[in-house]
Amino acid sequence: MALSHEQFAQFEGIFYPRSVAVVGATADRRKIGYGYMYSIYSANYQGKLYPVNPRAEPVLGLPGYASLKDIPGPVDHVIVCIPASNVIALLKECGTKGVKSVQFFTAGFRELGTEEGWRLEGEVVKEARSNGLRLIGPNCIGVYSPEIRLPYGVTGFVGEVGPVAVISQSGGHADSILELGLRMGVRFNKIVSYGNGSDLDSTDYLEYLAQDPRTQYVGAYMEGVNDSRRFMQVARGLTREKPFVVWKGGLTEAGARQTNSHTGSLASPAGVWAGALRQVGALQVMSMEDLDDTLLAFQQVGRFTGTRLAVVTGMTGGGGGQSVSSADACSRAGFSLPALAPSTYAKLTEVVPPVGSILRNPLDISGVGWNLDNILGCLEAIASDPAVDMLMVHHRIYRSHSFMSHEAFRSMNSSLASFRQRIGKPLVLVSNAGVLDTDVQRLAVEEELVADGLPVFPTFERAANAVGRVSHYWRDIHGRSIEMGQTPSSPLVGEG
Amino acid sequence: MALSHEQFAQFEGIFYPRSVAVVGATADRRKIGYGYMYSIYSANYQGKLYPVNPRAEPVLGLPGYASLKDIPGPVDHVIVCIPASNVIALLKECGTKGVKSVQFFTAGFRELGTEEGWRLEGEVVKEARSNGLRLIGPNCIGVYSPEIRLPYGVTGFVGEVGPVAVISQSGGHADSILELGLRMGVRFNKIVSYGNGSDLDSTDYLEYLAQDPRTQYVGAYMEGVNDSRRFMQVARGLTREKPFVVWKGGLTEAGARQTNSHTGSLASPAGVWAGALRQVGALQVMSMEDLDDTLLAFQQVGRFTGTRLAVVTGMTGGGGGQSVSSADACSRAGFSLPALAPSTYAKLTEVVPPVGSILRNPLDISGVGWNLDNILGCLEAIASDPAVDMLMVHHRIYRSHSFMSHEAFRSMNSSLASFRQRIGKPLVLVSNAGVLDTDVQRLAVEEELVADGLPVFPTFERAANAVGRVSHYWRDIHGRSIEMGQTPSSPLVGEG
Numbered sequence: 001m002a003l004s005h006e007q008f009a010q011f012e013g014i015f016y017p018r019s020v021a022v023v024g025a026t027a028d029r030r031k032i033g034y035g036y037m038y039s040i041y042s043a044n045y046q047g048k049l050y051p052v053n054p055r056a057e058p059v060l061g062l063p064g065y066a067s068l069k070d071i072p073g074p075v076d077h078v079i080v081c082i083p084a085s086n087v088i089a090l091l092k093e094c095g096t097k098g099v100k101s102v103q104f105f106t107a108g109f110r111e112l113g114t115e116e117g118w119r120l121e122g123e124v125v126k127e128a129r130s131n132g133l134r135l136i137g138p139n140c141i142g143v144y145s146p147e148i149r150l151p152y153g154v155t156g157f158v159g160e161v162g163p164v165a166v167i168s169q170s171g172g173h174a175d176s177i178l179e180l181g182l183r184m185g186v187r188f189n190k191i192v193s194y195g196n197g198s199d200l201d202s203t204d205y206l207e208y209l210a211q212d213p214r215t216q217y218v219g220a221y222m223e224g225v226n227d228s229r230r231f232m233q234v235a236r237g238l239t240r241e242k243p244f245v246v247w248k249g250g251l252t253e254a255g256a257r258q259t260n261s262h263t264g265s266l267a268s269p270a271g272v273w274a275g276a277l278r279q280v281g282a283l284q285v286m287s288m289e290d291l292d293d294t295l296l297a298f299q300q301v302g303r304f305t306g307t308r309l310a311v312v313t314g315m316t317g318g319g320g321g322q323s324v325s326s327a328d329a330c331s332r333a334g335f336s337l338p339a340l341a342p343s344t345y346a347k348l349t350e351v352v353p354p355v356g357s358i359l360r361n362p363l364d365i366s367g368v369g370w371n372l373d374n375i376l377g378c379l380e381a382i383a384s385d386p387a388v389d390m391l392m393v394h395h396r397i398y399r400s401h402s403f404m405s406h407e408a409f410r411s412m413n414s415s416l417a418s419f420r421q422r423i424g425k426p427l428v429l430v431s432n433a434g435v436l437d438t439d440v441q442r443l444a445v446e447e448e449l450v451a452d453g454l455p456v457f458p459t460f461e462r463a464a465n466a467v468g469r470v471s472h473y474w475r476d477i478h479g480r481s482i483e484m485g486q487t488p489s490s491p492l493v494g495e496g
Numbered sequence: 497m498a499l500s501h502e503q504f505a506q507f508e509g510i511f512y513p514r515s516v517a518v519v520g521a522t523a524d525r526r527k528i529g530y531g532y533m534y535s536i537y538s539a540n541y542q543g544k545l546y547p548v549n550p551r552a553e554p555v556l557g558l559p560g561y562a563s564l565k566d567i568p569g570p571v572d573h574v575i576v577c578i579p580a581s582n583v584i585a586l587l588k589e590c591g592t593k594g595v596k597s598v599q600f601f602t603a604g605f606r607e608l609g610t611e612e613g614w615r616l617e618g619e620v621v622k623e624a625r626s627n628g629l630r631l632i633g634p635n636c637i638g639v640y641s642p643e644i645r646l647p648y649g650v651t652g653f654v655g656e657v658g659p660v661a662v663i664s665q666s667g668g669h670a671d672s673i674l675e676l677g678l679r680m681g682v683r684f685n686k687i688v689s690y691g692n693g694s695d696l697d698s699t700d701y702l703e704y705l706a707q708d709p710r711t712q713y714v715g716a717y718m719e720g721v722n723d724s725r726r727f728m729q730v731a732r733g734l735t736r737e738k739p740f741v742v743w744k745g746g747l748t749e750a751g752a753r754q755t756n757s758h759t760g761s762l763a764s765p766a767g768v769w770a771g772a773l774r775q776v777g778a779l780q781v782m783s784m785e786d787l788d789d790t791l792l793a794f795q796q797v798g799r800f801t802g803t804r805l806a807v808v809t810g811m812t813g814g815g816g817g818q819s820v821s822s823a824d825a826c827s828r829a830g831f832s833l834p835a836l837a838p839s840t841y842a843k844l845t846e847v848v849p850p851v852g853s854i855l856r857n858p859l860d861i862s863g864v865g866w867n868l869d870n871i872l873g874c875l876e877a878i879a880s881d882p883a884v885d886m887l888m889v890h891h892r893i894y895r896s897h898s899f900m901s902h903e904a905f906r907s908m909n910s911s912l913a914s915f916r917q918r919i920g921k922p923l924v925l926v927s928n929a930g931v932l933d934t935d936v937q938r939l940a941v942e943e944e945l946v947a948d949g950l951p952v953f954p955t956f957e958r959a960a961n962a963v964g965r966v967s968h969y970w971r972d973i974h975g976r977s978i979e980m981g982q983t984p985s986s987p988l989v990g991e992g
Contacts, residue, residue: 030865030866084851107851107852108850108851108852112850112851139852141814154898155898156898157931159931168817169817170816170817170818170820171814171816171817172809172810172814172815172816172817172818173817173818173821174817175814175895176928176930179894179929179930179931180928180929180930182931183929183930183931183932183935221817223820249817249820249821249824250820250823250824251824252823252824252827252828253827254823254824254826254827254832254833254858255820255821255823255824255827257823257856258819258820258823258854258856258858259820261819261854261856262816262817262819262820262854262860263816287821287825287955287957288821288928288955289955313668314668318637318667318668318671319668320666320667320668320758320759321664321665321666321667321668321669321670321717321745321758322666322668322669323754323757323758324666324719324745324746324751324754324755324758325669325745325751325783325784327746327748327750327751327753327754328745328746328747328748328750328751329783330750331748331749331750331751332748336750337750354604354608355580355603355604355608356603356604356635358754358757358758360753360754360757362750362754364758369526370526398675399671402650402651402652432672432676432784433675433676433679434672434675434676434679435653435655435675435678435679436679436939436942436943439679439939440936440939443932443935443936446932447932459783459784459785461783
């Protein structure tokens with residue numbers, strides 16, 4: 001099942017190219033051939049960047065080349081932004097130049113649903129392979145590789161690097177998964193949108209990611225697979241190594257009709273997908289938010305198998321209603337909210353007055369007021385309780401911003417971050433949106449919390465569901481595979 | 497069932513007081529007695545505002561009074577921020593002064609779960625009634641009445657006035673419902689958080705709102721009712737007049753335990769509530785986001801009974817994945833995505849190139865590029881199709897902001913607003929969050945869209961679910977009550 005050294009090196013070439021040429025590069029800002037150039041240039045890509053266009057026009061001050069063969073140094077990776085009709089000649093040129101991978105923004109293949117589209121796509125794959133090239137796409141946005149500062153599509157930036165990799169059959173969704181994920185604190189080491197997946201399909205990328213030492217968690221947006229038997233085999237191998245979270249698009253009849261037009265994927269009934277994913281030990285999610293939330297939860301809470309939450313509301317005031325609805329949200333996500341030890345309540349009553357507070361889990365500590373030491377004292381007492389596996393805290397940033405300076409927030413944030421280090425149990429924050437006026441400040445505070453490694457979810461429902469999925473994964477899905485005698489081969493899942 | 501003229505006037509007194517006294521007002525910024533003063537003062541409340549405290553200290557430059565009787569003019573409404581032990585004497589004073597309603601921020605009653613708490617609460621109600629007063633709370637934040645610029649709690653502002661009223665047993669939730677609602681464009685005319693509801697319960701407020709001519713849609717966060725038979729009777733009367741959307745907190749076992757500590761509400765099984773709400777023709781929702789989303793949808797799309805959506809993605813680029821997942825989201829919410837007429841496709845092909853677009857509903861019009869006239873041309877053609885009841889459009893503000901100036905957005909926003917007027921079918925926008933850097937701009941654009949009367953939801957799931965509930969309400973819930981021979985008495989629901 002493992003990739004050969006040579007196969008592995010091919011994928012390393014795709015994700016870590018030392019030089020990139022954009023074919024169809026232009027100074028016309030409305031064109032995608034400018035968008036890629038500007039984006040890679042702005043992100044300070046660590047390799048060499050070459051614009052290629054018929055008149056050898058320079059782009060962004062970089063010298064232009066009329067063809068690949070005119071480029072003085074080697075070219076690892078080519079981004080293709082020219083019409084489908086011209087690509088065969090280009091592939092031959094890539095072969096001559098010794099290019100390793102070719103990424104096709106270019107569309108106009110099988111997703112058109114025409115015989116000509118299918119024929120041309122087949123020809124492109126054949127031509128690429130006969131020239132020793134691997135093909136990303138066609139009809140895709142391509143590779144994001146922040147370690148070498150290669151940005152995604154036209155975004156022009158790279159984010160923090162970490163343990164998460166994502167594959168996506170949709171370029172737009174990969175974009176949104178990346179941007180939503182980054183703002184929530186998901187640290188990606190690579191993302192690829194592979195469109196029609198005509199040479200390298202989801203299965204191929206998954207095979208690589210199973211072996212990629214930088215990747216601990218794999219997320220996917222998928223519309224279909226070319227070879228379902230092989231997909232299941234590879235996915236089963238992957239989940240023995242690392243968690244695999246899948247958002248399958250087109251599970252409804254109307255959605256399935258679309259996948260065919262979008263990436264030429266054929267539909268299977270929703271139940272078949274759910275069964276297959278369960279069988280291979282993957283975790284199925286149903287929306288983009290679910291996908292990013294779950295990846296964030298995996299990254300933040302590690303091998304969490306707990307089922308007992310302590311929820312704290314009313315930090316900086318007014319938590320009664322939240323103590324009720326957080327209990328509903330956490331229960332629905334499968335968590336229990338255990339009674340705390342008498343000694344814990346004794347510690348709490350020292351700082352929390354009885355009126356206006358609720359000293360029962362979920363705790364409303366409104367009465368404690370604005371004293372940070374007292375708040376941290378409460379959190380410490382609760383987190384130390386042996387009945388508690390994890391702390392989930394409502395942080396009403398949008399409201400407390402009218403009472404606290406940004407300096408006070410900074411101090412609170414770093415206190416929370418060091419508290420998190422100290423307690424050795426996961427801490428998850430919930431911060432909901434407020435009015436637009438104060439939301440700019442809320443975003444800034446959340447950004448700092450995220451940078452400090454504290455996960456922030458917008459609702460208790462999303463927080464509890466995300467963490468609940470992680471706990472479910474390690475207890476039930478991974479637990480089951482152990483029972484079935486499929487001994488995991490990685491220390492990541494072999495422990496405990 | 498209808499309130500007497502006198503009863504109705506009592507409620508008008510609560511929501512439209514001409515003068516307010518804050519008892520326990522102080523210049524100490526950390527105290528709630530300052531918070532209320534500052535908030536009402538900052539919002540430019542249209543009536544007279546009096547601080548009351550033992551040493552007659554002025555607050556915010558307003559002269560202080562040692563007691564209510566020292567205040568020169570009449571006092572309609574009193575906000576109580578003093579400990580529970582002192583309130584009986586205050587209520588006698590209120591009676592003497594001719595106060596009409598008293599709002600108790602003060603807690604320390606039955607929610608403590610002690611015999612003394614129940615006893616004191618009973619005494620307070622008795623004392624209030626014997627002095628001709630209506631009591632809001634205790635243990636609540638109270639009234640929001642933007643028509644007279646009376647803000648909610650300590651928020652210090654009022655929002656746009658409109659057809660929505662909300663009652664909430666939780667002060668914190670009322671706050672969040674208000675702030676989330678305002679940013680989404682919900683226009684409230686009044687909100688009340690009523691805490692323990694010991695004199696006036698949810699049922700009483702609902703009875704008033706059924707008759708309140710300013711209110712067309714009623715939302716509620718409820719934990720329990722004092723008299724369930726009367727609640728059902730009143731709720732049935734209310735839903736004959738206007739839609740009633742209910743978020744019941746404490747439906748899980750863990751949540752129900754909390755309601756008892758929070759507002760002294762006793763639990764009923766979730767199924768009992770669901771059945772009761774269905775029986776009275778109310779619409780049940782399961783979270784705060786659901787509540788605000790649904791109220792917004794009611795407000796924006798009116799008596800919408802449609803089931804056929806056209807979804808447009810790829811406006812300003814990259815909509816393939818969204819065309820798939822929006823189809824999933826809309827199908828799951830009960831909508832169909834009908835094929836459009838051949839003449840519609842013919843119009844579209846004039847401006848949308850086939851490669852990179854999907855001319856099938858949900859439509860991905862990526863290929864149309866950045867030309868606003870062409871985009872509007874597409875939307876117009878789609879909206880005019882007789883198979884389409886409503887248009888749902890993915891507006892990728894977070895991304896297009898890197899290509900468009902704020903001026904261009906302003907022009908696009910107003911074009912969309914006038915397009916919405918012209919087509920005479922509902923238009924709903926979906927704008928998802930991007931990276932933090934650009935989100936400040938996204939929020940600004942969304943704020944302008946909302947101000948132009950265009951609803952913006954953060955995901956297709958939330959948009960489709962909200963509008964789906966409205967359509968379901970007018971078709972199924974309201975339709976059923978007509979079949980049952982319960983002739984609606986209001987033109988709002990009696991039409992069509």
